[in-house]
Structure formats: structure tokens, C-alpha cells
Amino acid sequence: MAILVTPQTRILVQGITGDFGSRHAKLSLEYGSQVVAGVTPGKGGQVFEHQANTHSYRVPIFDTVGDAAKQTGATVAVIFVPPPFAADAILEGVDAGLDLVVAITEGIPVNDMVKVKSALKGSKTRLIGPNCPGLVTPGDGPNSHGGCRIGIAPGYIHRKGSIGVVSRSGTLTYEAVWQLTTRGYGQSTCVGIGGDPVNGTSHLDVLKMFNEDPETEAIIMIGEIGGSAEEEAAAWAAANCKKPIAAFIAGATAPPGRRMGHAGAIVSGGKGAASDKIAALKAAGIAVSPTPAAMAETLIQAMKERR
Secondary structure, three states, X not given: OOOOOOOOOEEEEEOOOOHHHHHHHHHHHHHOOEEEEEEOOOOOOOEEEEEXXXXXXXXXXXXOHHHHHHHHOOOEEEEOOOHHHHHHHHHHHHHOOOOEXXXXXXXXXXXXXXXXXXXXXXXXXXXXXXXXXEEEEOOOOHHHOOOEEEXXXXXXXXXXXXXXXXXXXXXXXXXXXXXXXXXXOOEEEEEEOOOOOOOOOOHHHHHHHHHHOOOOOEEEEEEEOOOOHHHHHHHHHHHHOOOOXXXXXXXXXXXXXXXXXXXXXXXXXOEOOHHHHHHHHHHOOXXXXXXHHHHHHHHHHHHHHHO
């Protein structure tokens, strides 16, 4: 079981002919993901080809997301489109009625994302990102091959299992996954929601999905300074989630008013400090890791105490 995507999910890649998009389309194909279409305006009718070991891949390219979805049955788009055009790429997925759009692009103007956020209301489309690593539902083959990799996460570090991971930070997502895998704990789905101030999916959204997934037994939640998303998730978890959760908040040493890493990682107006987030998490009964290196161990201990 998993959330959002499964090994059967049919994926289209917007920007598949660009350097970044083509590189990660190839890695997703090699992972076993069902990449069924590419979209690059003006290149419709061409074919994206990739040869890896004994496998040959041929992915048809379309001019529009609507055509790609209609002709291939794709339900998810991943966006590797430059920032000035990325918002329109997201909206194209919304207009096509896709279930999910995953925006990897960093640096999309905030005003563009405000318009996207408005367009998402009332639509069937969920947005992950922008400025995120994407998501992975591991498969049960060697190195979790045969799963669904959407975005830029290294597939080989994952292992199929029952731990859900949700994070604002890409690199800390990978760190948490690797810690779990090396300790023999696999993951159900790993979701990088991104660190921009205006994004599509929150910690709370993902926590609710993990809570309802019968095969996700425990959760790692990674946050950052800035905003109040982690506090909102903690308050909901205290009242509704019976599964063990371990959390880590990055940016504890950041001075107020200075952006650290992500566009949304900034303490301003007296809100969003790491100390406030940590206090809220602890008050909700969530185990808080003192360092990034202890995330998996903190969750394992919380699982033992819950049992």
C-alpha cells in the first residue's frame, strides 16, 4: 500500500527534452516507473529514446499535456520546466484534469504561484511542490526497483516497507530514507513537499494520508523554520493520529529575518522559529530528533515505546 502514487501510476514528463528533464526521465524509467509520455511544445510526434542495459525505452512526445493524457492515460505530470514557464505548465496539468502534478522547478515567482494556488481550488488536481524533490513509492525488486519514482530522488536508497516520510527538505528526505533503509526499515511512500512559501501540499495533508493508509505504521516528518505548517500538523496529529511520529526541524541556528536555503525558510514577525515548532511538536506527543543524524533512531525508539 502507498499514498499518492503506486508502481502502476502512469506519468508524463513536462520538459522531457531538456537536460534536467531527460536525465531524470531516464532514471525513472530505469527504476521501473511507468513513464508513458513526454511534453515539449513544438516537438510533438518525436520519440524520447533511452537504452539501459538490456532494456530499450521509447516514450512518445506530445505538444500539450491534454493530448498526452488523452492518448496515453497518464494521470500524473512531473515538471522540469524553467521558472518563467513553470506556472503555466502546472496550470496545463490542472486544465487536463490530472490527479497529481509534481513541480520540481525552483525559483517560480511567488505571484505566479499565488495564481496557481487559486486555480487549484475546486479542481481535482493535487500539486506537490514547487521546489521539491518529488516522491517515491518503493517497489519490491532489487534496490526497490519496480516502484514509482517521480522527481529527482535517488531511487536506490529506498526500500519497500511501512514508514512514511514527509519533508520540506530534499537532502534531509534522502538522509532520513537512507538511515531507515540501512537499519532495515522500508518506506511506504516518501514525499518531498518543497520549501517555497506558496506550495500545493502541506505536512498536514500528507499526515492525513499516511494516517489513513493501513500499511503505513509510522511517520517521519521533517520541517524547517518559517510559517506555521508544522505547528498545524502537530495540533492535528495530537487529536487524530495514533501512529508513532518522529520529527526534525531544520534551521534552529538561523538568525531572524535571514532566509536559510528555501524561500519559505525565514523567521519573520516573531513567527516560525525552530523553538516554537519543537515545542508544539513535543506538546503533541511527537518525538523530536535532536540532530539530523538521529532521525531514524528517534522514530525507532518512538515505535518501541508505542508498542
